[in-house]
Amino acid sequence: MRSVLAFVKKEPVLAVSFLAAFVSCCFVAPDRTYLSYIDFKTLALLFCLMTVVEGLNRAGIFRSMASFTLKKCGTLRSVGVALVLMSFVSSMLITNDVALITFVPFAILVLTMANAPQAIVWVVVVQTIAANMGSMLTPVGNPQNLYLFSKYGLGFGEFFGITAPVWIVSLVVCLVLCFGVRKTKLELPQIEKTVVDGRSALVYAVLFVVCLLVVFRILPWPVMLAAVVLTALVVDRGILRSADYCLLLTFVMFFVFSGNLSRMGSVRNALGSLLKGRELLVSALSSQVISNVPAALLLSAFTDNARGLILGTDIGGLGTPIASMASLIGYKLYCASKGAEPGKFMKTFLVLNFSLLILALAGASMFLA
DSSP states (O other): OHHHHHHHHHOHHHHHHHHHHHHHHHHSOOOTTHHHHOOHHHHHHHHHHHHHHHHHHHTTHHHHHHHHHHHHOOBHHHHHHHHHHHHHHHHHHHOHHHHHHHHHHHHHHHHHHTTOGGGHHHHHHHHHHHHHHHGGGSTTSSHHHHHHHHHTTOOHHHHHHHHHHHHHHHHHHHHHHGGGSOOOBOOOOOOOOOOOOHHHHHHHHHHHHHHHHHHTTSSOHHHHHHHHHHHHHHHOGGGGGGSOHHHHHHHHHHHHHHHHHHTOHHHHHHHHHHHTTOHHHHHHHHHHHHOHHHHHHHHGGGOOOHHHHHHHHHHTTSSSTTSSHHHHHHHHHHHTSTTOOHHHHHHHHHHHHHHHHHHHHHHHHHHHO
């Protein structure tokens, strides 16, 4: 029992996702359809990105970038702005998940080198918000946008017309949140010159490009998975142990839970009756429980209101940690850092996210009216 409690304390999100999946299995008996629930491409992409990012880290790339960033920024606040903008801008091109996998460890490293561990929680939380909201601008920014863009046959101009106004406001909000970081002059320690392993850096940089080609649907994901695993076995097989397998299992549990919900007739009927004329609100609230990607997949069968559903699921990425899988990634990456304070992180996360969720829903409602 002590071991179980210790595991739950260490991996609370995985424990909750497992319980949710188990309860849903009591209503929908396991069968072959379960395999269709799981997005193997997303799992493979997450695994490969975690492995590649760790490889770049071991090669000294992030420490070198951190030193450069610190030298260019005069104050702690300017460092926070730079880190948040990296997540916000990159997310609309490489997805919110990839942006956080790449820049949260980088932020932790930079702020640690700047002797500012007290700013890590705030900056990482704002980075998570920035990645979720920055990704909403483009169809490739997150999985639900890509699905809904194709589902409703939208053009790029039409899509940008839906998302751009909220995206612009979100950028301003993220910059305002950066004022939560003190404008103190950086007192940097003597930073030793970082030695970059050029050979390893080049290998993992190429693999990172391979991952991006999968994101942009140019390469099939099995090619990426094979390339990363085989390269790791040759270069540094120990790096395969660095991936967060508990996070990957958490994704599997949520895939099972949301897949089973979609097969429950009573749930589908209830959602159908609730959705009509309330697409924005229902999709945002559904995202709080089953995450915004499954919510988009489930609710799109009941409405032709693309605008309401796109904005609802994008804005719905704010709120609970499970509202967006990217938020889970940010949380897990922070908790894996030295000296992490999960309780403080979660309190800050919930206060900021729910405050912004309410404001964003109010603003989007006026935009759709």
